[in-house]
Amino acid sequence: MKNFVSASVLSADMLNFSSEIRKLEENGIDMLHFDVMDGVFVNNITFGIPVLEQVRKVTGMTLDVHLMITDPLRYIERFAACGADIISFHLESCSDTAETLKAIRSCGVKAALAIKPSTPAEAVFEYLNDLDMVLVMTVEPGFGGQSFIPSTVDKIRSIREKITSLGLDVDVEVDGGINGETAAVVREAGANVLVSGSYLFGAQDMRKAALSLKEDMPC
Secondary structure, three states: OOOEEEEEHHHOOHHHHHHHHHHHHHOOOOEEEEEEEEOOOOOOEOOOHHHHHHHHHHOOOEEEEEEEOOOHHHHHHHHHHOOOOEEEEEOOOOOOHHHHHHHHHHOOOEEEEEEOOOOOHHHHHHHHHHOOEEEEEOOOOOOOOOOOOOOHHHHHHHHHHHHHHOOOOOEEEEEOOOOHHHHHHHHHHOOOEEEEOHHHHOOOOHHHHHHHHHOOOOO
16 A cells, blocks of 8 residues: 655645745645635635645645535535645535535546544444545644544544445545654555645755655664
């Protein structure tokens, strides 16, 4: 199972966004994680469609769009049209889950379902056949720079075990408090797409930091 790193742009220098994206490309980052927050579903507001559209113009990186919004179904077509390669939305949102997954797939975009730390692993099981990825939040969604919640590890493991038992090719993504230490823990549990923000953007050597998320580094 191949491991991937998705850089959360919440930690990027937004006044120099283009150069930050170049830095990600030059240091072997696989994806750009684009958190969309509406101030209702979570207690924060970030950026949306106009910014994503500009990002798509300057990079060929995989755009991993995470919708932390109340009614994601309403916006799927627009985010897809602006260049999203993967769209994650929350099971806890107000949109019908099956209809939202159908809308994402109809746009030719990979579909992912996200769950908060308090949502049980079993809640996603019925949708696994229609998913490309499950996103397990390892912090409460809304703000970057939070500490990893250890109790989410068992959830990651349960989801990976279910995917394997069904013989499916579904990625398991984790987001929140991911660094060189917690990366090893979540990889062992079955995660293979690791979102990281402050750990990557704050590193003196971003390439080395990215490698530490993908594989155990020698001491």
